[in-house]
Every structure is written in structure tokens, then in C-alpha cells.
Amino acid sequence: MISLAGRDIMHAWGKFVFTGVGLGLLIGITLSMAGIYRGMVDDAKALLDNSGADLWVVQKDTLGPYAEPSSIYDDTWRAIRGMPGVARAANITYLTMQVRQGESDVRTMVTGVTTGEPGTPGWPPYLVAGRQITRSHYEAVADVATGFALGDRLQIRRNHYTVVGLTRRMVSSGGDPMVFVPIKDAQEAQFLKDNDAIRQQRRRTTANPAFNYPGNPGLLNAVIASQSTNPYVNAVLVQIEAGHSAEDVAESIRRWKRLTVYTRSQMEEILVGKLIATSAKQIFMFLVILSVVSAAIVAFIIYTLTLGKIREIAVLKLIGTRNRTIAAMILQQAIALGMIGFVVGKIAATLLMAPIFPKYVLLEPLDSVIGFVAVVVICILSSIIAIRAALKVDPAEAIGG
Amino acid sequence: MADRQKKGIRIEALRKRYGKGDTAVDALKGVDMQVAPGEVVGLIGPSGSGKSTLLKCLGAVIEPTAGRMTLGEEVIYDDGWKMPDLRALRRDKIGFVFQAPYLIPFLDVTDNVALLSMLTGRSNGESRKRAMELLEALDVVHRAKALPAQLSGGEQQRVSIARALVNRPPVILADEPTAPLDSERALAVIRILNQMALQYETAIIVVTHDEKIIPTFKRIYHIRDGKTQEETGEGRAFE
Ligand SMILES: Nc1ncnc2c1ncn2[C@@H]1O[C@H](COP(=O)(O)OP(=O)(O)OP(=O)(O)O)[C@@H](O)[C@H]1O
Ligand SMILES: [Mg+2]
Numbered sequence: 052m053i054s055l056a057g058r059d060i061m062h063a064w065g066k067f068v069f070t071g072v073g074l075g076l077l078i079g080i081t082l083s084m085a086g087i088y089r090g091m092v093d094d095a096k097a098l099l100d101n102s103g104a105d106l107w108v109v110q111k112d113t114l115g116p117y118a119e120p121s122s123i124y125d126d127t128w129r130a131i132r133g134m135p136g137v138a139r140a141a142n143i144t145y146l147t148m149q150v151r152q153g154e155s156d157v158r159t160m161v162t163g164v165t166t167g168e169p170g171t172p173g174w175p176p177y178l179v180a181g182r183q184i185t186r187s188h189y190e191a192v193a194d195v196a197t198g199f200a201l202g203d204r205l206q207i208r209r210n211h212y213t214v215v216g217l218t219r220r221m222v223s224s225g226g227d228p229m230v231f232v233p234i235k236d237a238q239e240a241q242f243l244k245d246n247d248a249i250r251q252q253r254r255r256t257t258a259n260p261a262f263n264y265p266g267n268p269g270l271l272n273a274v275i276a277s278q279s280t281n282p283y284v285n286a287v288l289v290q291i292e293a294g295h296s297a298e299d300v301a302e303s304i305r306r307w308k309r310l311t312v313y314t315r316s317q318m319e320e321i322l323v324g325k326l327i328a329t330s331a332k333q334i335f336m337f338l339v340i341l342s343v344v345s346a347a348i349v350a351f352i353i354y355t356l357t358l359g360k361i362r363e364i365a366v367l368k369l370i371g372t373r374n375r376t377i378a379a380m381i382l383q384q385a386i387a388l389g390m391i392g393f394v395v396g397k398i399a400a401t402l403l404m405a406p407i408f409p410k411y412v413l414l415e416p417l418d419s420v421i422g423f424v425a426v427v428v429i430c431i432l433s434s435i436i437a438i439r440a441a442l443k444v445d446p447a448e449a450i451g452g
Numbered sequence: 453m454a455d456r457q458k459k460g461i462r463i464e465a466l467r468k469r470y471g472k473g474d475t476a477v478d479a480l481k482g483v484d485m486q487v488a489p490g491e492v493v494g495l496i497g498p499s500g501s502g503k504s505t506l507l508k509c510l511g512a513v514i515e516p517t518a519g520r521m522t523l524g525e526e527v528i529y530d531d532g533w534k535m536p537d538l539r540a541l542r543r544d545k546i547g548f549v550f551q552a553p554y555l556i557p558f559l560d561v562t563d564n565v566a567l568l569s570m571l572t573g574r575s576n577g578e579s580r581k582r583a584m585e586l587l588e589a590l591d592v593v594h595r596a597k598a599l600p601a602q603l604s605g606g607e608q609q610r611v612s613i614a615r616a617l618v619n620r621p622p623v624i625l626a627d628e629p630t631a632p633l634d635s636e637r638a639l640a641v642i643r644i645l646n647q648m649a650l651q652y653e654t655a656i657i658v659v660t661h662d663e664k665i666i667p668t669f670k671r672i673y674h675i676r677d678g679k680t681q682e683e684t685g686e687g688r689a690f691e
Contacts, residue, residue, distance in 0.1 A: 055559075367556070
């Protein structure tokens, strides 16, 4: 037996390939969508892995520091470091903002890290170029995705920083590349008001008789000093000593310090389950819409191709072709269309869409397999309308009157 | 002769009513007919007399309302009873030639003919061999690799005759096979049908309006108002 579907495709291959390519671009977008979601999850995990922390200590009853604002005093870490089972503890601040370099600016997550020895929680675990921050001011380590190079001068708020090191794949859960700066600078950047605001606050404080009364000249200066420093950080990152359970240490910090503590798995749950949940739902909706559109296109194309052959189908039935053979012909064409679409889509997603997409797109082989199965299933379902139309044709029509 | 008759196609008191109630149309009102293997008979009659209806019944495409039809020893209809798999019957036992050739546009000439043989389960090689033989006999073998759209009308009609013959069916039904052809080609088609009837022992029924070919039949069924009348034709020889 010859393949009727195959022969028909060869006969009208131009139409077929053209449709397949169109469908393929749609499938490519669908695969990229899935890849964007995987990339987001991967970014979130990279953020947690790269922080080098086992525990995140944050403001009580918040989901900080990534999913909600959190601020705790910057001396809390000392007390935590003294607790049993804690190997290291270090302050950290996160602030997503524009970082200027020359004329342009880049959206980054500015991370304030404690200066000290290598391995301090919060430090980038490895550099692709340069060195870690050694001075406690005005040095920065930037991710290569920012486009900055060693020796570049960055501007964060009013201060300038020199890029001394470069990292790779250090990103926030939103995909923004990270820029590491000393924590003192970062605290100031979080808090810093413009000069007018400072002057105005100073004037108001001075005018307040409670702070400024003749008998106590030192008080006003102390108040003004406290108003212009920022004693808060967003979280304390904790590394556990070998042999201790993260959950036990977390529990004792919770009990004694009245702070909220998350373990690595809880943090992952927050990032994946809460922070990127809305984006994930959006992506899922797009996946559904794209699937429906693809199905409609396949159904329409196959239906049109079948209607174009309705005379021949009546003749085939008249001369004794089984319904099975006719249905198989239509089904095979639908599947062939899906295959062309999938191959084009996979290539488009891998070579075209993922590289130019501004966010990290992680194309998992498993997603491709699922995508392939979905395409085949959609094609089978879409061919049903055409098959029904073909089977309804009355062979007597072939003879006519 | 009696044995030959037995092998052919035979209908008795065949009736066909379209629709129900007030709008019902009695297209066939008790038709008798028999065609022996190797015989080519004409079926003529005015428009609306029931020619196509009779041909569709003979071809097991529509079911008669009443009456009996046998093909050789096989009973196909018997007063409301019908054979279970009519589509397989059509595939194996009946060849159709239509007014327009209705070839499958995406298959070449050889495969258009061979397809029906493949559908019965014969191998591609065997089927194509049969097809080539028929194309040879019908003088279109030089176009074997062409697509139907690349053939002339007469060539297409000859290919469709080859298709009707490929399973060596005992019956061939042709509905105005010469209508789109000029008189020379029309006669050529009838000559071929006569040759094939003898060569393959096929009973052939040709519905026609075509004055040019009517004189070639030895036997003619004239259908009027749903009833047939058998007539002896001129049986004019070719050349
Ligand atoms: N599907 C149908 N439903 C109802 N009536 C029909 C149907 N097909 C044919 N008829 C009627 O049955 C009668 C016979 O029709 P048929 O098509 O057999 O005529 P015909 O001899 O082939 O005519 P023509 O030479 O014009 O093709 C006509 O009166 C026609 O209107
Ligand atoms: Mg008719």
C-alpha cells in the first residue's frame, strides 16, 4: 500500500511546508514560554545557591528579603553568630535600582555585602574576572550581564564605584543582574535622601524645641546624626556548622531572637511558589492560548485541505476504500503538519528566540518531549472535524445525477 | 449460455423510492435486467427516467427499496435484506467509470490504477504490474508516470477505465463515459470497453445519451418512467 497522505503532501508540499513553518513559529513561541518559566525558576535557585546561605533571618512575620520588604537592625548578626550551630552570619541588603554608567543605565539588583574574608555569606561564590571587594567603600563586583567591564566607573545614587570583579549568572529572581557593593554603601544608597530633603529635615529638627533647647547643645547634633544614618539591613544570612541541622538552628533563632527564619527549602518555596507565581500563571495562560490557537490553525488547515479533496474522497469511497484508510490519510497529514511545526518550532526556539530574549530562557529536554506529545495530541484532535466531514461524504455524490 | 447468464449480474423487480410520504419519488418501479460476462449493454432513457438511480443500485452505492439483485452466485439484495459489506463488494467486484474521470490528482497514472488493487491487499509490485498491463492495453502506458492533470481528457478517461478494470471485476458500470469526448474518441472508448469485456469476461453496463455510440450496442435497455424495456440494438461493428 502506498501512503496517500505522503503523496498528497508531496503533491502540495509548498502549501504544507509554508503552513508548517507558520505553525512552527507558534510552537517555537510556546516552547520559549515554557523556557522562560524554567529560566525564572532557575534564576530563583541560582539566587539562593549563590548567596551561600543555609538560613535567612528576616524581619518578624515577613516573607523577606526577596518576596517582601524586611528590615532588621544591622547589629542583629552579632547575636546570631554567637548561637550554637552557627558557623557564620553576615548582613545583606538587596535593592533593585538603575545603575548608571556614563550616559546609560542598567536595571540591576544592588547587593550590599559585608566585607571580610572569602566565603562570607552573600559574596559571589566565584568570579570570572578580577577580584572580590576588599575596601569597605566604592568598589563593586558586577555580573557580566550588566555589560560592565573591569575598571568601569558606576554611579549608584550620588556615589561612584569602580568595578573590580565580574561574575556570571548572578541574577535576582526577576532576572536582573546583580551588582555587589560594600554593605555600608548599600545601606546609604537605600536610605539616602537628596540634599534638599536633608536640609529640610535638618531645619525642621532644629526648629523643634524638644531637640534643640539651650541647656543641651549636644542633643541636636546627636539627633541629626541618627537621622542621617541607616542602621537597618534586609536580612542576615547564616551558614550552619557541620553536624547541625538547619531546622534546629532556625528554630532556636526564632525562639530567642523573635525573628522569622527560613531554611533553604522554605526560601525556595517562597520564591517559586509566591514571588514568581503570578508570572508563572501568566505564562501558563499564554501556553493555553497558544495551544488553542495552534489547534485552531491545524484544524482549519486540515479541514480546508480535506474539503479540497472531497470529490476524490467520494470517489475513493465509491471504489471501495475503507473509512479507516481515509481517516488515516487525514490523520497522518495532521500529524505530519505537527511534526514539521515541531521541528521548525524547536529550531526557532533554540537558535532564534532563546538567544535574543532579554531574560534567561532554559529549554529543558523534558519540556520539548511534553511539547512534542502535546503537538501530536492537538493535531490528532484537530483532525477529527476534517475526518468527520470526510466520512459524512456520500459516495453516491461521486456519480452525480 | 445458461451458465454464462448465471455468472453475470441480474436484477428482478427492483424498486427504488426516494423520500417518504407526500414527497416520495418512485424512481424505479420494478426493473428487470441481466447482463452476462463479456457483454456490453446500453442503458438509455429520457432525463429523469431513473438511469443514474438504476446504476447506483447496480453499483451497490444506494440500496433499493425492494427487489432482488444477484452477482454470479452471490445475493446482494433480497427484498430489503442486503449484503453486509457493500464497500468491499464495490472494491472487489465492481468497476466504475464516470462521466468525468475523477482521478486522484496527487497520484501518478500508474498508482491511480494500482491503488484499488493495493486496497485489496495485493503488494505494490504486483498491483503496479497489473496497472502497467492495463495501461499498455489502453494505449496510455507512455504516460504512466504523469500526473492526471498533465493528461488530455481522452487519456484521463482511458486511465479511469484501467482503474475500473484493475481488480478484474465481474461488472463495470459506466455513467455517460463518453459525454466529454468528441465522436472519434467516444467510439474509441466504446471499442476499448468491448475489448475489455471479452478479454476479462466482464459484464459492462453503459448509461448514455450519446447518439453516436448507441448503434454499437447489441442489446439496449430502454428505461422510461422507472421501468425497463429490453431492445435489440444494431450492434454495429467498429470500422
Ligand atoms: N436523491 C434523490 N432524492 C429524491 N429524488 C431523487 C434523488 N435522485 C433522483 N431522484 C429522482 O428520481 C428520478 C430519477 O432520477 P435519475 O437521476 O435516476 O434520472 P436520470 O435518468 O439519471 O436522469 P438524467 O438523464 O437527467 O441524469 C428523478 O425524478 C429524480 O428527480
Ligand atoms: Mg443521470
